[in-house]
Amino acid sequence: MTESPLALIAEVTHRCPLHCVYCSNPLQMVSSAAELTTEEWENVFQQSAKLGVLHLHLTGGEPLAREDLTRLVKSAHGCGLYTNLITSGIGLSEQRWEELVRAGLDHIQLSFQDSREAAANWIAGTRGHAKKLEVAAIIRHSRVAFTINMVVHRQNVDHLDEMIALAESLQPQRLEIAHTQYYGWAWENVDQLLPTREQVVESLKTIAAAQKRLEGKIRIDAVVPDYYARFPKACMGGWGRRQLLIDPKGTALPCHAAAVIPGLRFENIRDQTIGWIWRESDSFQKFRGESWMPEPCGSCERRTEDFGGCRCQAFMIAGDAAATDPVCSLAPMHSLVEQKLAEVNSRAAAVDDQMPVASPVEQSQFRMYRAQPK
Amino acid sequence: MSDLEDSSQPRLAAGCRWVGEGENRTLVYPEGALRLQETARAILDRCDGQHTFDQIVHELAVAYNASDPSKIRQDAVAFLERLRQKRLVDF
Ligand code: SF4
Ligand code: SF4
DSSP, rough: OOOOEEEEEOOOOOOOOOOOOTOOSSSSSSOGSSOOOHHHHHHHHHHHHHHHHEEEEEEEEEEGSEEEEEEEEEEEHHHHOEEEEEEOOOTHHHHHHHHHHTTTEEEEEEESSSSHEEEEEEEETOOOOOHHOOOOOOOTTSSEEEEEEEEOOOTTGHHHHHHHHHHHHHHOEEEEEEOOOSSSSHHHHHHHHHOOHHHHHHHHHHHHHHHTTTTTTTTEEEEOOOGGGGSSHHHHSTTTTEEEEEETTTEEEETTTTSSSOOOOEEEEEEOHHHHHHHHHHHHHTSSSTTOOOGGGGOOOTTTHTSSSHHHHHHHHHSTTTTTOOTTTTTHHHHHHHHHHHHHHHHHHHHHHHSOOOOOOOOOGSOOOOOOOO | OOOOOTTTEEEEEETTTESOOGGOOOEEEETTEOOOOOHHHHHHOOSSSOOOOHHHHHHHHHHHHHHHHHHHHHHHHHHHHHHHTTTTTOO
């Protein structure tokens, strides 16, 4: 029997006042006119809670761009869902925050692009850094769990210690240090964002030291880039196994990047129930379990831990969604990743020589995410 | 950071709460959830910021008719310390 989903990721909008170069949103964004209505989302929450979902992650884009956000939180809370808001903080006034708390919000995850204002604003393509600091001060005095999310990549990881110090001063309970994951816009910009091996090793040392120093005060969780690991990450805890994502127009996906995989038809919650989509739809069954696995995954003892890695990564790097994730050192296509890493490591060394690490590289080197959905 | 003392008044950390009813009650927190055994639930139910740790141990010893309260105390200390490390309980 198929286990029930535990978490729902609700991408309530693709609209966002920020334009981060590492954004994992799809290149084709959903316009606001096509977004699900308040009632449709409420229905999604009810169905999900009945299926056994515990966590609801409200994300986007920027969820605060939806004027009905407070009502959505209230409905979700009413269904018994544990509600988490993943936000840039832009659009959060003190009054709106109080409304959200009263509506039953359980957790807020506030993202920072850097500790240095100019660099942060540059990465986000918006002057938002100062506003985020204000927002952090508003949040910290409530009984809502507070996580700060620091997104790291080649352009900022060298001053990770400064970023941790900033987070510490904002007094969250939890700090997530997330190495960029290469999907969507981040994948477009991977050559500028992927850190060097040396940077990754250093960052892990910095993180370990901070974890020790802040133990019992701030819990630090780190997401490392699996390009440098021996084995891939267990993407989404396995395809169609723990989590489902619903995009702004109601398409149900096993993960946020799954739409890049050709030949899969993803169902819409306007046409089907979530229970049916989860249990029966082709797209959710396609890479569920082990029957789809190629060798070496099929006979590898790690298959119950990483589920063969990420399907989208396999498609993006190797052109085959059913291949062993090329990030895995045992994958037949692993040389593609090694090649990419070799490129990045040699070029980064050359570029960094002329570039002060604090200032972001020339805009022209990025294929920017500066577009907005209409 | 202070140690757990008899006079400590542990409570669930912000953003950590129960979801579900009875046997199925699950402790849910920012990035995860815990299904707990009955005794663990009994300890956490008393972590309301009012009960002192000493009171919690006494109540448990009575509720479970324990012949050896010091064992309960030991287990409760270990359990609450572990949850504090995960930032699920404050004291
Ligand atoms: S990564 Fe940046 S641009 Fe993308 S949704 Fe988040 S805040 Fe907006
Ligand atoms: S071979 Fe497959 S199952 Fe084994 S570690 Fe690599 S990706 Fe995971």
